[in-house]
Amino acid sequence: MKNYHTQQRTLLLDYLHTHIDENLSTSDILEAMSGSGISKSAVYRNLASLEAEGRLHRISRPGDRRTYYQFVDEDECRxxxxxxxxxxxxxxxxxxxxxxxxxxxxxxxxxxxxxxxxxxxxxxxxxxxx
Ligand SMILES: [Zn+2]
Ligand SMILES: [Zn+2]
Missing domain, CATH: 3.30.1490.190 (Ferric-uptake regulator, C-terminal dimerisarion domain)
Known part of the structure; x- marks a missing residue:
């Protein structure tokens, strides 16, 4: 069970690593992850934990109700x-x-x-x- 979770997280991180500093909407992320075997709830759960770790910043734009995430790479962004x-x-x-x-x-x-x-x-x- 643990491995399964780790694998989902790795897939999500792989994707985020190719989009450092971009503003990704939740639907962008869900779309990119669809077909990779990660469930929606797993995506949400991983986004929440990455946000809690400070690796993902939640962004809101004026006049736009969607939520965006920005992935911060510790090495590149330091x-x-x-x-x-x-x-x-x-x-x-x-x-x-x-x-x-x-x-x-x-x-x-x-x-x-x-x-x-x-x-x-x-x-x-x-x-x-x-
Ligand atoms: Zn612009
Ligand atoms: Zn950066």
Whole structure:
């Protein structure tokens, strides 16, 4: 029984690993998992436990009632400031220069230390501004 659960979790993680930082709706995830032998309830259960572990962030967008999840990869996302588009949900890492400058400026001007891994800056991406 335990192995079965581990296997389901691994399948879900494999999928999430190929979609790091993307905003995935619950239906995107369910659709991707359909046919892989994972039941809906198992998907929900695993999403909930990954969220509890802090590996999955739940995202809500203004004017959109769906729930989105963003998978955070501990290695790739460590120390990164994420910039996220409120229109299409695309999320990328801010360039290192931006992170450094933002961090230094806030430290100097406001004596505030950013927790980078918890920082998301929302705005509108290049594609959506066209
Ligand atoms: Zn990231
Ligand atoms: Zn966008």
């Amino acid at each position: 120390g990164q400031i994420h910039i996220s588009c409120i229109r299409c949900g695309k999320t990328v890492h801010a360039s290192p220069n931006v992170c450094e400058r933002l961090q230094k400026t806030l430290e100097n001007e406001d004596s505030f230390e950013i927790d980078r891994s918890e920082t998301v800056i929302y705005g509108i991406c290049k594609e959506c501004r066209k």
